[in-house]
Amino acid sequence: MLLKSSSLLLYKNKPQSGAEVTSDVQKQTQDANVSALTATILKLQQEKNKLQKEKDELVARLAATKAPDVIKPTTKPAPVPVTCPSDWHLFNNSCYFISTISRDWSGSQAFCQTQGGHLAIIHTAEEQTFVWNLLSRGHWNAYWFGITDEHTEDQWKWVDGTPLVGGFWEVGEPNNHIDEDCGYIVKTRVLERVAIRSWYDAPCSMFWRFICEKEMNATTAP
Known part of the structure; x- marks a missing residue:
C-alpha cells in the first residue's frame, strides 16, 4: 500500500x-x-x-x-397674349376687320371666310360700341354684319345659326320695307346718332362695305 x-x-x-x-x-x-x-x-x-x-x-x-x-401651387404655363393680323382690331378674344371694298351680303360673308372668320356677330353693347367706333363717319356709311332673316321672316339669326336676342336696331327697324333680309350698321355725320341704335335691314343684294370677325384662341407658352 x-x-x-x-x-x-x-x-x-x-x-x-x-x-x-x-x-x-x-x-x-x-x-x-x-x-x-x-x-x-x-x-x-x-x-x-x-x-x-x-x-x-x-x-x-x-x-x-x-x-x-x-x-406650392401648380405652375401653369403663361398664356401668350392674343394678337391680331395687320389691319385687324382686337376686342376681348376676337379680331375685327373693316373692309374698304363693297360686296353684297353673301359675298361679304365669303370674303370673311377666306380670312378664317365670318361676318361680325355682336352680342353686347360693349362689343357694338367697339365696332361702331372703328367705322368712319360719312353721309351714309353702311357696313354689313353677320345677321339675316332670309330663311324665315322676322326670325333673325347669326351666321353661326344662333338666334338673335335683343339687338341694337334703330327705332322702327327692322321693317322689311323692300324684302330686306340682311342687317347692316350705319354711321353718319350726325353726332346724335349712337352705337346702340344703328342697325338697319336691307336687301341682301345691295353692295356695302362689311365687318369681319374671327375668334382668336389664347395659346400657351411652353
Missing part, C-alpha cells in the same frame, strides 16, 4: 514538459484575447445604442419644430 501511494504522489508531482507549459500559456493568452474582444464588442454595442438613441431624439425634435410644408 505504501508503495502505491508513493507512486501516485510521484506521478502527480511529476514536472510538466516544455510543450505542455507552452500549450497552457497559449490557452491563457487566447482566453485573455477573447475576453478583451468580447469586452470591446460589448462597449461598441453600447455606444451604438447610445448614438441611435441620440439620433432618434434629434429626429423627434426636428419633426416637432419643423414648419408645415407649404404646398
